[in-house]
Amino acid sequence: MILTGLLLGAVLGYVLQRSRFCVTGAFRDLYLTRSTRYFTPFLLAIAIQAVGVAALTGRGMLAPEPASFAPLAVIGGGLIFGVGIIMAGGCATGTYYRAGEGLIGSWVALIFYALFAAVMKYGPLGGFTEAARARTVADATIHETLGVSVWVPTLVFSAIVAVLVVRRYRAAKARAASGRPSVTLPARRTGLGHYLADIPWSPWVGGVLLGLIAIAAWLLSTAAGRNGGLGITTPSAKIVTFLTTGDVTLVDWSVMLVLGILVGSFLAAKLSGEFRWRVPDAQTMLRSAGGGVAMGVGAALAGGCTIGNSLVETSLFSYQGWVSLVAIMLGTWGAAWFFLQRPQRAAEANRPAPVLTPAS
Known part of the structure; x- marks a missing residue:
């Protein structure tokens, strides 16, 4: 059954590549250009998943367990992760699908992201992560605090x-x-x-399909014995740990999912003629590595990335999901100002004024 993870991951990678759907761009553009071109479709994906998961839970087909809320770890990890995705040039899924396109910088970010997620979860810093995430509050979800059905926040948010x-x-x-x-x-x-490979897909197509894939992930993952939806950070850490320990029990449905993203994005890039190996300059490589480190550390502390938290946990209306979403956005905006906006403004300020010549 874990091979269904590989298949769904390939579909996810294909959709992400053809629609250029990356949450980093959605958050960054909201700050830099005030554009909601990708942000609104991302909210739509959350709403679709929320309705689907609530309906399937009501029918007894799913039993989701929202993450407990550790405020300091979630806020701190979210801010660090937000900085990291700007440095790396993509969020966790964006880094995976761009690696499948042949971007060496994304491969560098991906390797350091997986490595430091493993260090924080299963390695020498695992105790620190566990201690940070142990400082939780009583309620895990918004509807738990309000004492209402999950359908109340689901319908309000969907509206x-x-x-x-x-x-x-x-x-x-x-x-x-x-x-x-x-x-x-x-x-x-x-x-x-023509529609599958020749033309780019609209962000709306990407958002709708992402929401539907997220619902399918819950069903297929549950059937494989894993109670969860889409996830990127933990399976990435499991890959590194498996490669260093040989523990085959780590290779589960979620690991197949993230490997499938690489396969699907590679196929999409090859069919569309967009695949090619691209090597960035040394500064970009170093920034990508640093971004990968921050992504791994931040996601481990926050309990998830832009998929595990900002897409999946938000659909369960957990505090971890929504607080981390805000923290990641703030981290993204701060990093966008520091790495993108500030240098551009400095360059414009230092640009010499044009020399006006008198008319003859």
Whole structure:
């Protein structure tokens, strides 16, 4: 049954590559350009998963267990992780699918991310992580605190997302009507192949499919004996630990899932003609390595990454999910200012003024 993880991971990797869906870009663009192009579809993915998981739980098909809330670890880890994904140029899933495209910088970030997640979870710093995450509060979820059914926050959140989706759609439609006509490139294939490989997918397609894949992950993972949904950090740490110890019990459904992301993104990149090995400069390589370290440390402390926390735990309306989402966003914004916005403004300030010549 664990091979279903490989299959679903390949589907996830394919979807992420074709839609260029990366949560780092969603958070970064919200700060730098005030764009919700990817952020609103990401909220839509959370809402789809929340409705699906609540319905399946009500039918007795799932029994999700929201993570306990350790405020200091979650906030601190989320901030560190947010900084790391800007340095690495992608979140956990974004790093996986870009590695599948042939980006060497993403491979560097991925290796250090998995390595330090293993160090923090199963290695010499495992005791520190366990102690930090042991400082929990009583309630784990929002609806537990309110004393209501999980359907209350699910429906309220879904209604808010529906309003945001409609607003985003109307704004995009207005811009399309007032802008220049788009240029359509000749199709390399016909029929289904054209849509699967030739044309980029809309963020809306990526968001909807991500939500549906997240629901499928719960069902397939449960059938394989693992009570959980999508997850990236723990299986990444398990891969490193397996490679160093040979403990085959670590190779479970979640490990197959993350390996499948590499397979799926590679296939998508090859079919679309976007795969090629790309080696960045030394500074980018070092920054990618540092970003991978921060991602591994931050995700281990926070109890998850932008998938495990910001997508999955938020759909369960756990405090860990929503608090880490805010912390990751703040870390992303701070790093975006420091690494992207600040140098750009400094370069503009130091740019010499144009020399005006008198008219003849």
